[in-house]
Amino acid sequence: MRTFFTATLTAMALSMIAPLCVAQGPSATVENGPVKAPKKPVSFDLSAIDKSANPCTDFYQYACGGWMKDNPIPPDQVRWGRFNELAEYNDYLLYKELKAAASTPRTALQKQYGDFYAACMNTREVDQLGARPLDPEMDAIAALKSTEDLAAFNAQQIRRGGGGFFSIVVTQDQKNSSQQIAATRQGGLTLPDRDYYLNTGQRYVKIRSQYVDHMVKMFTLLGDTHDKAISEANNVMRIETALAKGSMSRVDMRDPANRYHMLSVAELQQLTPNYNWKTYLNGIGLPEVSQIDVVSPGYVKAVNEVLTTEPLQAIKSYLRWHALHAAAPLLSKPFEEENFAFFSQTLEGQKQEQPRWKRCTRLTDQALGEAVGQDWVKQHFPPNAKANTQKLVEALEASMAEDLKSLPWMSDATKAQALDKLHAIADKIGYPAHWKDYSSVVVKRDDLLSDEEHANWFERKRNLDKYGKPVDTSEWEMTPPTVNAYYEPSQNNINFPAGILQPPFYDNSLDAAVNFGGIGVVIGHEMTHAFDDEGAKYDLHGNVKGWWTAEDTARFKERTACMVKEYGGFEAVPGQTGQNLNGHLTLGENTADNGGLRIAYQALMETLAKQGAAAEPGYVDGKRDGYTPAQRFFISFGQVWCENRTEQYAGVAAKVDPHSPGRWRANGSVQNFPAFGKAFGCHAGQPMMPAGGGCRTW
Numbered sequence: 001m002r003t004f005f006t007a008t009l010t011a012m013a014l015s016m017i018a019p020l021c022v023a024q025g026p027s028a029t030v031e032n033g034p035v036k037a038p039k040k041p042v043s044f045d046l047s048a049i050d051k052s053a054n055p056c057t058d059f060y061q062y063a064c065g066g067w068m069k070d071n072p073i074p075p076d077q078v079r080w081g082r083f084n085e086l087a088e089y090n091d092y093l094l095y096k097e098l099k100a101a102a103s104t105p106r107t108a109l110q111k112q113y114g115d116f117y118a119a120c121m122n123t124r125e126v127d128q129l130g131a132r133p134l135d136p137e138m139d140a141i142a143a144l145k146s147t148e149d150l151a152a153f154n155a156q157q158i159r160r161g162g163g164g165f166f167s168i169v170v171t172q173d174q175k176n177s178s179q180q181i182a183a184t185r186q187g188g189l190t191l192p193d194r195d196y197y198l199n200t201g202q203r204y205v206k207i208r209s210q211y212v213d214h215m216v217k218m219f220t221l222l223g224d225t226h227d228k229a230i231s232e233a234n235n236v237m238r239i240e241t242a243l244a245k246g247s248m249s250r251v252d253m254r255d256p257a258n259r260y261h262m263l264s265v266a267e268l269q270q271l272t273p274n275y276n277w278k279t280y281l282n283g284i285g286l287p288e289v290s291q292i293d294v295v296s297p298g299y300v301k302a303v304n305e306v307l308t309t310e311p312l313q314a315i316k317s318y319l320r321w322h323a324l325h326a327a328a329p330l331l332s333k334p335f336e337e338e339n340f341a342f343f344s345q346t347l348e349g350q351k352q353e354q355p356r357w358k359r360c361t362r363l364t365d366q367a368l369g370e371a372v373g374q375d376w377v378k379q380h381f382p383p384n385a386k387a388n389t390q391k392l393v394e395a396l397e398a399s400m401a402e403d404l405k406s407l408p409w410m411s412d413a414t415k416a417q418a419l420d421k422l423h424a425i426a427d428k429i430g431y432p433a434h435w436k437d438y439s440s441v442v443v444k445r446d447d448l449l450s451d452e453e454h455a456n457w458f459e460r461k462r463n464l465d466k467y468g469k470p471v472d473t474s475e476w477e478m479t480p481p482t483v484n485a486y487y488e489p490s491q492n493n494i495n496f497p498a499g500i501l502q503p504p505f506y507d508n509s510l511d512a513a514v515n516f517g518g519i520g521v522v523i524g525h526e527m528t529h530a531f532d533d534e535g536a537k538y539d540l541h542g543n544v545k546g547w548w549t550a551e552d553t554a555r556f557k558e559r560t561a562c563m564v565k566e567y568g569g570f571e572a573v574p575g576q577t578g579q580n581l582n583g584h585l586t587l588g589e590n591t592a593d594n595g596g597l598r599i600a601y602q603a604l605m606e607t608l609a610k611q612g613a614a615a616e617p618g619y620v621d622g623k624r625d626g627y628t629p630a631q632r633f634f635i636s637f638g639q640v641w642c643e644n645r646t647e648q649y650a651g652v653a654a655k656v657d658p659h660s661p662g663r664w665r666a667n668g669s670v671q672n673f674p675a676f677g678k679a680f681g682c683h684a685g686q687p688m689m690p691a692g693g694g695c696r697t698w
């Protein structure tokens with residue numbers, strides 16, 4: 001599984017390698033009034049600091065208290081933090097390009113993405129069409145004669161982005177990373193996690209009942225009678241609950257061993273007698289597949305059970321629901337509003353829908369990201385940013401090597417292997433070396449759903465075409481304006497899109513302390529993912545293969561167990577006791593946060609020593625601000641995590657987000673790193689400087 005720097009929930013609910021863009025999809029509301037330019041975020045913001053807080057007691061409050069007070073959650077957001085500020089800024093620049101391309105395109109590429117954006121903004125057309133764009137899919141479902149038709153149906157629907165129960169993706173073989181194999185994963189749920197179907201707590205019981213109400217409303221909008229809608233919603237709930245029971249938990253999914261089960265097609269066929277895999281594989285153009293990695297055998301068995309026991313009518317309800325739900329944000333106003341009311345408002349606490357331009361900008365970036373992105377980087381990513389980031393990456397690599405060599409708990413044999421893996425990590429900065437060629441994607445200005453389907457099929461086809469071919473490690477999983485970063489364990493590379501290489505993460509005009517605390521920690525975080533509880537199971541070539549001695553593995557587990565317990569003690573929803581973070585789910589990200597902070601700090605100290613810089617209070621805008629470089633480093637780091645989130649969103653995130661909330665990404669990391677307490681003159685025993693030094697893995 002790829003490990004991203006930060007996450008949003010809508011995407012994560014869908015699959016294990018979901019991209020992270022916040023898209024809700026577009027709706028049928030019109031763009032109200034002129035679009036205001038958001039303010040450009042700044043690094044190291046003195047006004048964000050809450051001087052009344054004690055950094056040794058609650059560093060996050062100290063670094064971010066002012067910011068949190070001055071930046072309440074905008075009504076069209078569920079979480080508002082520094083990542084969102086920058087993403088909004090990037091999206092605004094993207095929006096201006098899209099708008100210009102929609103009216104006066106100068107190149108074929110601009111014509112294509114301009115038309116896509118225009119189709120999305122064309123609410124009159126979208127509203128007039130109502131649910132009619134779904135007719136072909138609904139007709140295909142109505143025409144199913146028995147569950148035996150399902151494989152052929154799925155193979156056909158893949159072109160429209162739909163289908164149901166099963167699908168195939170092509171992915172690197174985790175035991176032989178140079179091979180591209182076929183895999184079938186779990187999915188098929190609508191609520192954010194299996195727990196939403198199975199947990200008997202009052203909160204979940206209520207959400208389930210609200211979900212059923214929502215489905216009834218949606219089916220009714222589609223034209224079904226109220227009675228039929230109720231029966232269909234109950235069918236869907238029963239089937240999804242059965243699938244949830246068979247699904248693997250997010251925590252179990254983190255272990256590569258749990259998600260690797262190579263079966264011959266004949267063996268898989270035995271597991272699912274009611275689903276004809278040969279028909280499906282032939283239908284999607286992969287007749288040569290003989291083996292499939294069945295990621296979640298429990299899910300496959302659950303689907304087979306459903307196909308065996310459920311009447312055809314119920315299966316049709318499920319297929320209709322998934323087609324309707326997936327298309328809802330792209331349909332006319334009533335569908336789009338009801339979809340917003342349940343998934344954004346009820347589930348995550350969002351007060352207002354995002355203006356249409358924001359949603360259409362996100363949608364276009366998702367659909368044709370490398371088309372829009374190549375123009376975006378020309379204008380907004382200065383060439384020196386790439387070279388400067390490269391230098392930072394090298395400083396971080398050197399620091400991590402020193403860190404590995406000096407680890408007190410690891411044997412020399414394992415250290416040598418770890419260093420080999422570190423030196424093999426490839427760096428990708430800014431944007432892809434080769435852009436995707438979208439010329440085959442048909443885009444029409446008056447047919448949003450079909451544009452979206454063509455773009456989806458382009459990506460699905462690209463993926464399926466990779467079967468049996470060499471791996472292209474130059475590809476990117478994120479578009480250039482994305483404010484995020486990731487480590488790809490099967491390729492052992494780290495990736496930093498152009499979008500994140502700006503304030504508050506990186507500002508070339510500021511001192512090293514601020515940049516190492518910002519983008520430096522991000523880089524260190526991604527590098528450390530190569531050695532977290534999941535990444536450490538992959539070797540330098542991206543294969544899941546043991547390279548540790550048994551003793552070192554045992555010591556590593558002891559150390560990570562310390563962090564599981566520590567973060568499991570942090571409350572997930574501020575001021576609400578009773579729901580804590582899941583220390584197992586967040587272990588990889590917490591490990592990366594802690595390691596990243598430590599190696600970025602050490603890299604800064606090396607850099608300052610080389611520069612002969614004195615460790616004395618620094619200057620901002622010509623004025624002495626009173627902070628030492630070490631303090632500026634930690635404040636810059638802490639301020640990356642300033643955020644506010646709705647209570648509802650915090651609750652969902654606690655279940656599905658492998659990242660801790662900003663408060664604990666800041667406080668958890670500094671309380672495990674004695675250099676922080678030293679920099680701020682804390683006493684041992686204060687919360688941010690626990691006696692004994694806290695937990696440390698890397």
Ligand SMILES: [Zn+2]
Nearest residue numbers: 003004005592
């Ligand atoms: Zn991460």
